[in-house]
Amino acid sequence: MIPSDPSKVTAICFDRIHLPGQATLEVARKNGAYSYLPTVLNEMNREQIIEQVKISGLRGRGGAGFPTGLKWSFVPRNTGKPTYLLCNADEGEPGTFKDRDIMRFDPHLLIEGMIMAGFALGVHDAYIYIRGEFLHEANVMNAAIKEAYAANLLGEHILGTDFSMHLTVHRGAGAYVCGEETALIESLEGRPGRPRFKPPFPAVEGFYRCPTVVNNVETLATIPAILEHGGQWHKQIGVPNSAGMKIFSVSGHVNKPGNYEVPMGMPLRVLVEEYCGGLQHGDVPKAVIPGGSSTPWLGPEHYDVPLAYDEIHKAGSMLGSGAVIIMDETADVVALTRRLSHFYAHESCGQCTPCREGTGWLERVMLRLEAGGCNARDIEVLQDASEHMAGRTICALADGAAAPILSLLRMFPDEVNSYLAENKA
């Protein structure tokens, strides 16, 4: 049970995740799933729901951190077109693995959140776009959805009300860029996932040019608690401008990697030392990627940074999806950067020249650097190319590709120099 005293909340999305059998409707209901849904459907109207989500301060948990209630309020009414709700379960940002746990252990929480969101937005058809590799998770979601249909929690006239909503799991097929919401829409329309130029934003013209809301799994899974306990309750958890709990996916050089849901604002050091069993080697990390591989790295001087949107931004990076990748003193930062540059080159969809050409270029130079075939001029090329890619493309993949390179050059110039041909000889 989630306590109604915000200071006593220890989990929202993960509150029931470790209870045995939670993926089945019977157990989930015994543990409180769908208990507040009738109240929402019978006693709240669309405006009231959106208002509560706005008050809650909930920001999109997929990476961009856009206020969820505001996003919902952009959806135009009475357009004569259907409105679609798409759950972004593409979870491809290297370092991120939180949505997987919600879906495989507590699928009904996501379904419940989607029913409430769908009701607030007047949605009749909703989809969960799940990355293709998550076959097991897709199967768990499908089994839960089948149970929900049988219990009249989905389908026509949900729980005897006038509200009807259908929910379909749609598997992607291995393309990182499909986590970008307009690429996701393109993919859901049966095409390669190439991001669309904005505006128009999906809220106005999305899936088949109809009003569409795309929300991350964790965002939607937070909705039931917000509506049950109220927006004010949620706003009191965490720190100003970063309300609520957040799941941090911690990986890399820690003793106990994994997902930890903690109040926003917790210092990074506390998360690593008290939750993750500390670093594998040494007392402070060599570098930390705080929000997934596309976010700039932080150095040991930021080990006490509060894990919140504004504070991480001030430190020079982004909270992103909450994927914390820790590098201890043993990390080969040049090799890691080279590997990430391969990732972005592989995943570039190819429609914008700076990204298509730039990502390949960065990878080739990084490979040559690692092999000892670069000179000082090549380092300038890395810097220059990265700076000219970021912000010059339709989506942010190019910015993500630039982030590790620029971080490496900024934080570890000596290590980079030691790889140069003239210094290797």
Next chain:
Amino acid sequence: MSMQVDTTQMEKVSFNAEQLEEIRELVARYPHPRSALLPVLHLAQQHFGYLPMNVQQLVADTLDVNLMQVREVVTFYTMFREQPTGKYLLEVCTNAGCMLNGACELLEHMCRTLGIRVGETTPDGLFTVTEVECAGACGGAPVVQVNNVYHEKVTAEHMDQLIADARAQEDGGVA
């Protein structure tokens, strides 16, 4: 001169009645049949093992879309394969979280054990080893997918055992 795929010489393949019913149900879930393209390609790959041109033609005909639309999608998404793989597809993630926890050494060990390079299949057709991008399970690094089943915190010994078990099962099957 236009680039055309000559489909007249290809062996005809078809979906069975059960699959066609499943496809009808899939199509009904979307505003437009084209949205069912990825799900139907998954279904086809599951059934045929991979997606050669005649299977892509079948998918195009079934959904009433152009063959080039199918080709465009098949070649864009890495999970769709135009070439057959070994019976056991071993996909090793070597992205950040896995790399920091020994994935590259693991991949090297697997290739050495099997006597193949990344992307190749063993001569007996049993194992294919590939390197993949972040599998979204970094808490269990290093991660190897074996025929789409996630194996986490994988060690060289774990992989050796898995390979040995698979070989034993195959030998048993033949005898």
